Amino acid sequence: xxxxxxxxxxxxxxxxxxxxxxxxxxxxxxxxxxxxxxxxxxxxxxxxxxxxxxxxxxxxxxxxxxxxxxxxxxxxxxxxxxxxxxxxxxxxxxxxxxxxxxxxxxxxxxxxxxxxxxxxxxxxxxxxxxxxxxxxxxxxxxxxxxxxxxxxxxxxxxxxxxxxxxxxxxxxxxxxxxxxxxxxxxxxxxxxxxxxxxxxxxxxxxxxxxxxxxxxxxxxxxxxxxxxxxxxxxxxxxxxxxxxxxxxxxxxxxxxxxxxxxxxxxxxxxxxxxxx
Amino acid sequence: xxxxxxxxxxxxxxxxxxxxxxxxxxxxxxxxxxxxxxxxxxxxxxxxxxxxxxxxxxxxxxxxxxxxxxxxxxxxxxxxxxxxxxxxxxxxxxxxxxxxxxxxxxxxxxxxxxxxxxxxxxxxxxxxxxxxxxxxxxxxxxxxxxxxxxxxxxxxxxxxxxxxxxxxxxxxxxxxxxxxxxxxxxxxxxxxxxxxxxxxxxx
Numbered sequence: 001x002x003x004x005x006x007x008x009x010x011x012x013x014x015x016x017x018x019x020x021x022x023x024x025x026x027x028x029x030x031x032x033x034x035x036x037x038x039x040x041x042x043x044x045x046x047x048x049x050x051x052x053x054x055x056x057x058x059x060x061x062x063x064x065x066x067x068x069x070x071x072x073x074x075x076x077x078x079x080x081x082x083x084x085x086x087x088x089x090x091x092x093x094x095x096x097x098x099x100x101x102x103x104x105x106x107x108x109x110x111x112x113x114x115x116x117x118x119x120x121x122x123x124x125x126x127x128x129x130x131x132x133x134x135x136x137x138x139x140x141x142x143x144x145x146x147x148x149x150x151x152x153x154x155x156x157x158x159x160x161x162x163x164x165x166x167x168x169x170x171x172x173x174x175x176x177x178x179x180x181x182x183x184x185x186x187x188x189x190x191x192x193x194x195x196x197x198x199x200x201x202x203x204x205x206x207x208x209x210x211x212x213x214x215x216x217x218x219x220x221x222x223x224x225x226x227x228x229x230x231x232x233x234x235x236x237x238x239x240x241x242x243x244x245x246x247x248x249x250x251x252x253x254x255x256x257x258x259x260x261x262x263x264x265x266x267x268x269x270x271x272x273x274x275x276x
Numbered sequence: 277x278x279x280x281x282x283x284x285x286x287x288x289x290x291x292x293x294x295x296x297x298x299x300x301x302x303x304x305x306x307x308x309x310x311x312x313x314x315x316x317x318x319x320x321x322x323x324x325x326x327x328x329x330x331x332x333x334x335x336x337x338x339x340x341x342x343x344x345x346x347x348x349x350x351x352x353x354x355x356x357x358x359x360x361x362x363x364x365x366x367x368x369x370x371x372x373x374x375x376x377x378x379x380x381x382x383x384x385x386x387x388x389x390x391x392x393x394x395x396x397x398x399x400x401x402x403x404x405x406x407x408x409x410x411x412x413x414x415x416x417x418x419x420x421x422x423x424x425x426x427x428x429x430x431x432x433x434x435x436x437x438x439x440x441x442x443x444x445x446x447x448x449x450x451x452x453x454x455x456x457x458x459x460x461x462x463x464x465x466x467x468x469x470x471x472x473x474x475x476x477x478x479x
Contacts, residue, residue: 032374034366034394039378077377221347221375224368228348250360250375255348 084167110219114148292388294410296438307462392418401426410442
């Protein structure tokens with residue numbers, strides 16, 4: 001029997017994911033299996049391993065390998081004001097509600113390198129809400145979190161960020177918020193002075209604060225249905241009554257166990273409001 | 277699933293194409309009858325900001341239901357699902373869809389290879405794959421994966437393709453694929469999917 005039959009490979013893949021969980025407590029067991037396999041195949045090739053078993057041996061005995069492997073397992077595709085119409089809807093339909101609270105908490109779940117966080121911080125400043133708001137920016141990947149805390153982006157991405165910001169109904173110029181130096185845009189640290197960055201995984205950690213808005217965009221698509229239900233359950237428990245949830249452009253609560261606990265505020269932009 | 281594998285009966289159909297493929301789909305898909313029993317998954321290369329109008333357009337021309345695939349949506353027979361622009365479409369083992377924003381493949385997201393390889397993992401020999409016109413090598417590895425899993429493979433005759441690059445690349449990677457002109461594809465797919473007597477009554 002050929003040792004490379006899919007069945008053998010699938011057993012090895014399960015064991016690798018289990019080993020990473022048991023040794024390092026990073027839990028990818030309930031990630032979407034098809035895309036997880038794809039990314040692990042890329043990692044396997046990168047680390048010149050013939051099999052997932054060989055990759056497992058490397059990651060078990062070489063702890064320096066783990067951060068690099070995590071880079072393959074967590075997706076860091078984002079941009080500032082990504083899907084500008086989402087941010088426009090946030091301004092027009094959510095901000096008026098948020099204004100009625102004397103103090104606000106916002107959770108950016110799966111903040112990656114921080115693009116979404118800075119977008120929200122700028123939007124909140126433009127809307128005059130920043131001074132009363134505390135932001136929580138969480139991610140499973142500590143390397144990404146450090147990037148988020150630094151707030152430094154390649155200058156060649158700024159044209160896109162600027163165009164997005166304008167389309168989102170931006171009331172200022174994006175250039176007000178960064179200084180360009182050595183091919184990089186360094187975002188003003190005052191934007192994150194009200195942000196707590198924290199290592200948090202939706203797969204096993206608990207709710208840590210009561211918040212008014214959760215933004216978790218293009219994170220849930222990497223989870224299977226059970227883990228999606230767990231994550232949305234955390235958002236539900238974290239949100240105040242009538243609090244708001246923003247998902248990615250192709251994510252919905254359509255197939256969620258918690259669908260009945262939320263009302264669709266803006267179906268097209270995937271904005272939800274927790275029912276009272 | 278194991279039962280169907282034994283009978284080597286096709287349970288799903290994947291189609292990929294790029295340049296010229298919208299026209300090819302407009303010719304191919306209306307030829308599939310309303311009672312076509314298989315789920316059909318399609319990746320067409322589209323610009324990232326495409327608003328998903330193609331599904332609506334095809335739906336108005338087809339007897340089958342045509343929609344954009346949603347993340348974690350259970351797969352339904354008789355429905356044609358398109359990958360949304362800027363997302364890869366993958367098939368899970370539990371026969372639901374996943375979307376992802378992993379890196380583009382051959383500069384393309386969605387990628388035909390990503391769809392075909394995941395569908396071959398899920399369906400094994402019960403999958404049929406079709407590569408249409410296009411100006412990229414995306415899909416060649418994917419069609420090879422369908423063949424290796426024991427599935428059926430088809431390539432639009434490069435001579436009848438608006439752009440022959442993609443069918444040629446697919447044939448180079450998977451020489452076992454059946455080469456067919458676009459005009460014969462719908463009938464061939466019906467023959468694969470439908471019981472013989474029903475197919476005879478349609479033709």
